[in-house]
Amino acid sequence: MNSTPLDRDGAGAGEVSVAVQDLVKRFGAFTAVDHVTFSTRKGEVFGFLGPNGSGKSTTIRILCGLLRPTSGRAVVAGFDVASDPESVRRRIGYMSQKFSLYNDLTVLENLRFYGGLYGVTGARLSQRINWALRMAGLHGREDSRTATLSGGWKQRLALGCAVLHRPPIVFLDEPTSGVDPLSRRQFWELIQQMAEEGVTVFVSTHYMDEAEYCNRLALLMRGRLIALGAPSELKLGAVQGDLMLLETDSLQRAIEAVRKLPQVRDAAVFGNALHLVVAGAADANQPIRAALAAARAHVLRLEVIRPSLEDAFVALTASAAAAEPIR
Amino acid sequence: MFGRIWQFVIKEFIQVWRDPRARFSLIVPPIIQVIIFGYAANFDVHNVPTAILDLDHSMESRELIARFAASGYFRVDDVLASRARIGQLIDRGRVALAIQILPGFAEDMRKRDDASVQVILDGTDSNTALIALGYVNQIAQQYQQDYRRDYLNRIAPLAARSAPQVMLEQRPWYNNNLEDRLFFVPGTLGSVMMVMVMTLTAFAIVREREIGTLEQIMVTPIRPLEFIVGKTIPYLIIALFELAVISVVGVLWFEVPMRGSALILVAGSLLFICGVLGVGLLISTVSNTQQQAMVVSFFFIQPAITLSGFGFPISSMPAALQWLTYLDPLRYYLVVLRGTFLKGIGMDRLWPQFAGMAAFAVVTLAVAAARFRKTLE
Amino acid sequence: MSARRLFALARKEMIQIRRDPRSLIVVLLMPVMLMALMGYGIGLDQTDIPLCVYDREGSQLSQDLLKRFVSNRYFSLKLNAEDYRALADAIESGRCTVGIVIPLYFSKLLNAGQPASVQAVIDATDNNTANLIIGYTQAVVARFSADVQIDYQQRRGPALGAPVLNVEARTWFNEELESRNFIVPGVVALVMAVIGTFLTSLTIAREWERGTMEQLISTPVAPLEVIAGKLIPYYVIGMVDAGSCAAISAWWFEVPFRGSLLLLFGASSLFLIGVLLLGFMISALAKTQLAASQFALLTTFLPAFLLSGFAFPIDQMPAAVRMVTRVFPARYYVTTLKSIFLKGTGAAALAVPLAAMLIFAAIVGGAAVRAFRKTLD
Structure with missing residues (x-):
């Protein structure tokens, strides 16, 4: 594991709501979660970022008590998930990747059903149902079959069902996959609202723009936590040196040419341009231009830019992959 | 606790009732099955093609x-x-037996020798053959006795009057006309009930697992027992409706x-269900999948019907299979x-059956609740 | 039809079957289990029927008669009742199926040359058993009666002589009238019906539920190719099962196999293709696994069990139900199986059932293609 400054377990100030220590989950010979340690504080939006199969869902399922950890400890809302999953379940809301409400029940019936399971009754239930309907924008559609709702509505209804009992911690496993951009934005507004009310929101995603909304991010790769910190910290810390943007008329010739230069640590294609990581922009500028001219690639633009989260992501996963060959 | 179970019951009912196909399949197929199978399942031997x-x-x-033809x-x-x-007729299965009377039959009878009637049976259907052979014997026996009485009456009326004879009085209890239907219809009721209830419930949980809703339920504070009870009650009510x-x-x-x-019937049915x-x-x-559930439930239904005494007497099974029948709830239910x-x-005679079914129900429901883990592993 | 596309489909199916070892084991073990269960579990030829006797007289003659019952292999003495109530109790509780009551003055009447009667109380809830019991008791009593008569007349003076009518029975095809020989060949049909419809309808319905069928349809495969690609692997499995069933029948249960193996293979293929196509049609129509499996159970397994003549003779069903049996191919296949095994019938004599199975396969195949095409629109 790299010892970057980001690699620390810093929940910072405030009440700790989820604490994970050396968590390991193995399925046979396959290690899905490999010694992961972190903690979150109350009212935080905590993002889980990583490629598919990196162990995001497995970790969330362990925290919800759906899977048993092979070793290590996870404490959610003050209760150990392995020894007291029931106490944990009373205090969390969970929304899985797959839309998992009953398609053959109506909106209201689904809400009542989950309310019943969470033990929300009477006036409080109708108040919460009202809240959920308003939140999801489903007033007037209470009696529609859930199957007839479109993706964004279904997803907001699922969130409504998951938080009917006002849990202090909410786990959302890729909640926005397969939803249109507008609905995604609305959904994130809801998440921010909940966080302001003091709810800890645990959300996994592979959208970079969504990751920007999180207070803190944990970057997972092949079951390992390779970086942890606020998006801004990650962006700064991930790229060692300066990041330069290069626009050219021939990406292919350009990338071959600059990769041969000792000053260029890394070169990657971003859209129709190249992002180059160099030790120092001032020292690298001239050699790069020379090499490109030799390779008959015209420079349209070459300048220092601030790294984006995606740059950080690429850099971190690349260095993690280099540090440890594929098993 | 009751609130959670109650919500479950409501939800299951809405789901069954809202699906028109499910509504249909709860009512029409059982009736058709009982009627057709009530007629089909029987070992009666009448009008055997001869x-x-x-x-x-x-x-x-x-x-x-004439006596053969008139017997029915x-x-x-x-x-x-x-x-x-x-040979041709039996080979093709056109007749199940042939009765053949050879030349010299009358002469043998008149001479008071041993006379004989020959019967050729198609043994393929051994049960029909065996019972038909019994009838042939009865008719021949009766004919011989009548013939002998006539003969004695003619030559020695006095001796005839004092011939000792043992007669058999048959007392078939419970089914005076020896109708097979009476035996099979209750058996069909039990079997149809079992098939219905099994196929409904075998899918009840695994379907939610496949759709993904089970995962959502697992993270709620519902207890395994509440979950099992919540799943049981709606199907119990549906099954009682089926029974009616x-x-x-x-x-x-x-x-x-x-x-x-009727009270005993309902009580026994409750335990069985x-x-x-x-x-x-x-x-x-x-x-893990609905297909697995279906295959496994078939593996239960099939032996359960065969070993229940539905149509095949338990007393003629090998000892090992007879022991196995005690694990079959349908065995007890058919007796009830x-x-x-x-x-x-009444209960004074049926209590062992009730005890057997109660033990079975307690064990299976408890194991189901114990096996239902709120984890994905 | 393209051989390459067909091969790709069949290969995919085979891989999926192999990846689900639980189901594969089930499919391959099923014939063994069904064979053992039916072969041993269905014994219609009753021996050791639980018997209870109540001798009110206790004379030499009455004991003589009872001894004949006790030593008979069909009966097994369970209770020597002290009074009538004990006998009635044994029958009511189901401990004994038949009770023989010998009245007071039984030997006195017979010695005086008077007729006397013996009572047989039979639990007739199981009518088939009751019929067998009546046949057996009647045979014992008639023999006893004849012996008493001869004895009486010999004591009274010179024999008058009387004819004895013997029934000489010759049984063809199943000489010992063993019900196992009658039941076991039909089990092949049950196994094939289950494999054929049950499994295919489920696997196809699963593809609909998961959306992979839409993916398949979007490729340039023709409906016929999809059907054939799905069916070939199950055809292979079904034929392996049929082969193991036939082997178990012939070698383990020693059911005579008198016909041609080639004919057995051909008839089995015809039947299997028919039920496979039916399974395909069901799943194309039903689309959910629950509905498909219930429908499959209703249209194949239960008819193969009850409407095929597998155990219950079709002759004895009412005309309307007999018509229903003609719709299901199981009836023809069971007839064919029993004929090939026990009778050694050739193809010419089986032309009608073979043609019926062919027609069934053609009609269902056409309907399956149509149902499938329709779902594409």
Whole structure:
């Protein structure tokens, strides 16, 4: 594991709501979660970022008590998930990747059903149902079959069902996959609202723009936590040196040419341009231009830019992959 | 706790009721099954297709043949002229037996020698053959006795009057007319109930697992027992409704008598349904896919029917299989069904069956609740 | 039809079958289990029927008669009752199926040359058993009666002589009238019906539920190719099962196999293709696994069990139900199986059932393609 400054377990100030220590989950010979340690504080939006199969869902399922950890400890809302999953379940809301409400029940019936399971009754239930309907924008559609709702509505209804009992911690496993951009934005507004009310929101995603909304991010790769910190910290810390943007008329010739230069640590294609990581922009500028001219690639633009989260992501996963060959 | 169970019950009912196909399949197929299978499942032997070859052409042979034809057990389709035809007819399965009277039959009878009637049976259906052979024997026996009495009357009327004779008085209890239907209709009720309840519940949990809703339920604070009870109650009510529907068909359509107490019938049915529900839910909790659930439940249904005494007597099974029948809830339930419908017996005789079903239900439901883990592993 | 596309489909199916070892084991073990269960579990030829006797007289003669019952292999003495109540109790509780009551003055009447009667109380809830019991008791009593008569007349003076009518029975095809020989060949049909419809309808319905069928349809495969690609692997499995069933029948249960193996193979293929196509049609129509499996159970397994003549003779069903049996191919296949095994019938004599299975396969195949095409629109 790299010892970057980001690699620390810093929940910072405030009440700790989820604490994970050396968590390991193995399925046979396959290690899905490999010694992961972190903690979150109350009212935080905590993002889980990583490629598919990196162990995001497995970790969330362990925290919800759906899977048993092979070793290590996870404490959610003050209760150990392995020894007291029931106490944990009373205090969390969970929304899985797959839309998992009953398609053959109506909106209201689904809400009542989950309310019943969470033990929300009477006036409080109708108040919460009202809240959920308003939140999801489903007033007037209470009696529609859930199957007839479109993706964004279904997803907001699922969130409504998951938080009917006002849990202090909410786990959302890729909640926005397969939803249109507008609905995604609305959904994130809801998440921010909940966080302001003091709810800890645990959300996994592979959208970079969504990751920007999180207070803190944990970057997972092949079951390992390779970086942890606020998006801004990650962006700064991930790229060692300066990041330069290069626009050219021939990406292919350009990338071959600059990769041969000792000053260029890394070169990657971003859209129709190249992002180059160099030790120092001032020292690298001239050699790069020379090499490109030799390779008959015209420079349209070459300048220092601030790294984006995606740059950080690429850099971190690349260095993690280099540090440890594929098993 | 009750609130959670209650929500579950409501939800299951809405789901069943809202699906028109499910609504249909709860009512129509059971009725059709009971009617068709009530008729199909029986071992009655009447009007067995029979060929007759009379090579004696005597008064005696014609008298004997008339008795066969009049008995109602045999339907004489073909009166043959040659022996060669018998082989053809039996080979093709056109007749199940052939009765052949050889030349000299009447003469043997008159001479008070041993006379004989020959019967050729198609043994393929061994049960029909065996019972038909019994009838042939009865008719021949009766004919011989009558013939002898006539003969004695003619030559020695005094001796005839004082001939000792042992007669058999048959007392077939519970089913005076020896109708197979009365035996099979309660058995069909039990089997149809089992198939319905099994197929409904075997899917109950695994379907939610496949759709993904089970994962959502697992993270709620519901307890495994609450979950199992919540899944049980709706199907229990549906099954009782089924029982009412098919019992009405049995009593009104097949005119099965209802000699016992309806209360005992309902109580026994409740225990039986709980046991079957337990098996169904157990299968559903351990299956990963609906296909697995279906295959496994078939593996339960099939032996359960075969070993229940539904149509095949338990007493003629090998000892090992007879022991196995004690694990079959349908075995007990059929005794209760036949006991209340046909025999009209009460709890003083049926309690062992109740005990057997209760033990089965408790064990299966408990194991189902214990096996239902709120984890994905 | 393209061989390459067909091969790709069949290969995919085979891989999926192999990846689900639980189901594969089930499919391959099923014939063994069903064979053992039916072969041993269904014994219609009753021996050791639980018997209870109540001798009110206790004379030499009455004991003589009872001894004949006790030593008979069909009966097994369970209770020597002290009074009538004990006998009635044994029958009511189901401990004994038949009770023989010998009245007071039994030997006195007979010695005086008077007729006397013996009572047989039979639990007739199971009518088939009751019929067998009546046949057996009648045979015992008639023999006893004849012996008493001869004895009486010999004591009284010179024999008058009387004819004895013997029934000489010859049984073809199943000489010992063993019900195992009658039941076991039909089990092949049950196994094939289950594999054929049950499994295919589920696997295809699963593809609909998961959306992979839409993916398949979007490729340039023709409906016929999809059907064939799905069916070939199950055809292979079904034929392996049929082969193992036939082997178990012939070698383990020693059911005579008198016909041609080639004919067995051909008839089995015809039947299997028919039920496979039916399974395909069901799943194309039903689309959910629950509905498909219930429908499959209703249209294949239960008819193969109850409407095929597998155990219950079709002759004895009411005309309407007999018509229903003609719709299901199981009836023809069971007839064919029993004929090939026990009778050694050739193809010519089986032309009608073979043609019926062919017609069924053609009609269902056409309907399956149509149902499938329709779902594409």
